[in-house]
Amino acid sequence: MKSAVIVFPGSNCDRDAQTALRDVTGGEVVMQWHGDADMPDVDAIVVPGGFSYGDYLRCGAIAGNSPVMREVVKRAEMGVPVLGICNGFQVLTEVGLLPGVLMRNADLKFVCRDVFLRVETTTSPFTTQYTPGQVIKVPVAHHDGNYVTDADTLKLLQDQDRVAFRYVDATGARTPGANPNGAMDDIAGVLNEKRNVLGMMPHPERLIDQVLGGTDGRAMFESVLAAVA
Amino acid sequence: MKAKIHITLKNGVLDPQGKAVQTALAGLGFTGVNDVRQGKFIELELTEADRAKAEAQVDDMCKKLLANTVIENYAIEIVEG
Numbered sequence: 001m002k003s004a005v006i007v008f009p010g011s012n013c014d015r016d017a018q019t020a021l022r023d024v025t026g027g028e029v030v031m032q033w034h035g036d037a038d039m040p041d042v043d044a045i046v047v048p049g050g051f052s053y054g055d056y057l058r059c060g061a062i063a064g065n066s067p068v069m070r071e072v073v074k075r076a077e078m079g080v081p082v083l084g085i086c087n088g089f090q091v092l093t094e095v096g097l098l099p100g101v102l103m104r105n106a107d108l109k110f111v112c113r114d115v116f117l118r119v120e121t122t123t124s125p126f127t128t129q130y131t132p133g134q135v136i137k138v139p140v141a142h143h144d145g146n147y148v149t150d151a152d153t154l155k156l157l158q159d160q161d162r163v164a165f166r167y168v169d170a171t172g173a174r175t176p177g178a179n180p181n182g183a184m185d186d187i188a189g190v191l192n193e194k195r196n197v198l199g200m201m202p203h204p205e206r207l208i209d210q211v212l213g214g215t216d217g218r219a220m221f222e223s224v225l226a227a228v229a
Numbered sequence: 230m231k232a233k234i235h236i237t238l239k240n241g242v243l244d245p246q247g248k249a250v251q252t253a254l255a256g257l258g259f260t261g262v263n264d265v266r267q268g269k270f271i272e273l274e275l276t277e278a279d280r281a282k283a284e285a286q287v288d289d290m291c292k293k294l295l296a297n298t299v300i301e302n303y304a305i306e307i308v309e310g
Contacts, residue, residue: 065294101299104245104246105245106245146245150299
């Protein structure tokens with residue numbers, strides 16, 4: 001399996017994403033510079049976390065208009081799995097691949113800690129290697145992760161089983177303290193209608209090795225590998 | 230020609246920053262503030278000399294980049310000179 005990680009000025013989780021992909025898939029990982037729309041054929045694309053363009057204007061707004069993102073949109077429409085993590089999630093909403101928007105955290109603070117997520121669907125190329133309802137521990141690190149969408153879209157996401165992850169406590173229960181940013185319906189990750197694009201605020205690429213505190217992120221990359229094999 | 234653009238959050242979209250500003254104002258004794266909404270103000274210097282064309286261009290810019298129309302409204306004012 002060959003994959004690509006998009007690199008913007010200000011990306012800072014691109015190397016982690018590269019390591020996660022390389023470790024889990026064993027295949028080549030192309031580091032694709034944002035100004036270069038000439039991307040090789042790849043089986044999966046990761047839009048990584050960070051602060052692309054210093055979050056100028058709005059998080060992800062300038063990155064969303066970079067030459068490579070026009071190509072990423074085309075590939076996504078062709079069915080290539082695209083995973084947007086943190087700032088990558090923000091970029092994917094800005095380009096319209098995913099609905100909604102990530103607003104400033106409800107308490108206005110940058111939040112950097114481990115959170116628990118409940119796997120809400122295993123019907124996607126990113127989640128088959130989890131079990132339905134599984135509770136996993138993954139870190140978040142963001143200032144703008146407060147997922148907001150209109151009521152009609154929220155209903156659509158729920159009805160079409162497109163909420164991939166929700167913030168929960170360690171027991172898997174949805175409690176007010178479990179949601180780190182005020183996101184609507186405790187949403188931590190959403191899928192597009194074709195289910196080949198996932199955006200999420202937490203960082204699965206940071207938990208692929210026991211030495212870093214856990215391996216709950218590995219199954220996501222194993223899922224992608226299984227999906228494209 | 231200049232364009233002045235006000236970008237504001239749509240009604241119903243929560244504005245935690247505005248709320249924090251309101252609380253800070255109340256802390257300073259300004260208790261008569263019912264609500265605060267925080268937005269952006271952007272000024273553009275344009276080469277276009279035709280007012281209608283300039284307005285159309287700026288409208289397109291707002292839709293494609295300057296505003297996120299999922300949560301934001303924008304108002305454009307074209308100023309001669």
